[in-house]
Amino acid sequence: MQGDGEYNRSSKVQAAGLSPAISLLVNAARAFELPSDAEPIVIADYGSSQGGNSLEPIALAIQVFRQRLGQKRPVAVFHTDLPDNDFSALFRTLAEDPRSYLQNHPNIFPAAVGRSFYEQILPVNSVTLGWSSWAVQWLSQAPRSIPDQVQVAYSRDSATKAAFAAQAASDWRTFLTHRGAELRPGGRLIILTMALDDSGSFGYAPVLDAMYGSLLNMVETGFLAQDEVARMTIPTVGRSRSDFLAPFQASSDGRFAELSVEHLEIFRGEDRIWNQYQKDGDAEKFGAQWAAFSRASAFPTLAADLRGGRTDPRTEEFVSGLEAGTAQKLAMAPAEMVIPLAEMVLRKE
Numbered sequence: 001m002q003g004d005g006e007y008n009r010s011s012k013v014q015a016a017g018l019s020p021a022i023s024l025l026v027n028a029a030r031a032f033e034l035p036s037d038a039e040p041i042v043i044a045d046y047g048s049s050q051g052g053n054s055l056e057p058i059a060l061a062i063q064v065f066r067q068r069l070g071q072k073r074p075v076a077v078f079h080t081d082l083p084d085n086d087f088s089a090l091f092r093t094l095a096e097d098p099r100s101y102l103q104n105h106p107n108i109f110p111a112a113v114g115r116s117f118y119e120q121i122l123p124v125n126s127v128t129l130g131w132s133s134w135a136v137q138w139l140s141q142a143p144r145s146i147p148d149q150v151q152v153a154y155s156r157d158s159a160t161k162a163a164f165a166a167q168a169a170s171d172w173r174t175f176l177t178h179r180g181a182e183l184r185p186g187g188r189l190i191i192l193t194m195a196l197d198d199s200g201s202f203g204y205a206p207v208l209d210a211m212y213g214s215l216l217n218m219v220e221t222g223f224l225a226q227d228e229v230a231r232m233t234i235p236t237v238g239r240s241r242s243d244f245l246a247p248f249q250a251s252s253d254g255r256f257a258e259l260s261v262e263h264l265e266i267f268r269g270e271d272r273i274w275n276q277y278q279k280d281g282d283a284e285k286f287g288a289q290w291a292a293f294s295r296a297s298a299f300p301t302l303a304a305d306l307r308g309g310r311t312d313p314r315t316e317e318f319v320s321g322l323e324a325g326t327a328q329k330l331a332m333a334p335a336e337m338v339i340p341l342a343e344m345v346l347r348k349e
């Protein structure tokens with residue numbers, strides 16, 4: 001994700017999408033069988049980025065624990081992300097944002113873990129409540145580059161699609177295995193992630209078309225080499241209902257890694273940028289906001305595939321040029337994005 005707090009500023013699409021899952025988290029906090037006085041309450045936030053979108057769900061979960069346990073019981077909150085995440089922005093957000101859960105509650109102890117969630121990153125049986133929004137769609141790695149797009153959902157190459165599907169299935173099992181170890185018995189994990197809708201669509205077609213078209217334009221102008229664009233890949237996937245359920249359905253008791261599925265729903269997220277465009281008719285703003293979303297969430301990944309890698313001297317120009325090109329194309333033909341999402345509640349038995 002883009003650093004310098006930029007993800008926090010350009011993630012209102014994600015904020016809108018995750019809001020239905022917040023009530024699942026609150027219900028899980030209500031339903032949890034309280035541990036003995038000696039045990040701390042532990043909330044884990046998997047794939048936190050800079051924390052802005054974690055504030056509301058975690059504050060509401062803490063409020064429930066406070067109602068049930070009083071003000072004195074210590075609550076530890078672990079925000080986890082990859083080592084390169086902008087953890088400084090996260091800690092500034094926790095300290096300064098008026099929505100921060102630190103504002104109204106004593107005895108809350110936030111900490112960060114800079115390790116991939118494809119490993120076990122917290123002690124066995126330690127997590128009371130897990131939360132992960134807009135993160136598990138990121139694969140542990142791109143199994144190969146995509147010859148005809150940056151997003152595999154719109155590739156026509158069957159070998160590439162099969163390689164990504166296999167990676168997605170394996171990563172999902174790995175993610176569940178480690179969360180199953182970390183949750184304490186009776187604990188719950190709430191997941192909000194990108195999905196395939198019931199017609200198999202990944203969505204976001206206009207923004208992905210605009211992005212890939214802008215990359216091809218950069219090759220035409222000579223700014224990018226053909227082999228650079230060929231390498232550029234966003235290693236995210238949408239999973240279908242049956243993809244999510246596959247590990248659980250493979251066992252006779254419906255469990256995987258001691259987890260069972262309490263709730264799974266695929267739904268369509270709200271396109272707040274489109275809704276705003278419906279009110280103000282400002283096509284340039286529509287394009288600019290979807291391009292800012294793309295910049296914050298995907299452009300750093302694409303920029304890393306420039307020939308010079310993360311220190312390529314064209315990085316700044318590449319990112320701003322791609323943002324401008326994407327915005328311009330979207331402004332020419334504003335269209336509502338289909339945003340397929342999945343919300344899940346998993347319980348450790």
Ligand SMILES: C[S@@+](CC[C@H](N)C(=O)[O-])C[C@H]1O[C@@H](n2cnc3c(N)ncnc32)[C@H](O)[C@@H]1O
Nearest residue numbers: 014047048049053081082116117133134135138
């Ligand atoms: C789109 S952001 C979501 C941020 C926030 N949770 C939200 O709902 O807006 C996805 C985050 O997942 C993180 N992420 C991706 N792969 C990860 C991994 N293997 N381990 C931990 N975090 C990962 C990214 O670094 C990024 O910060």
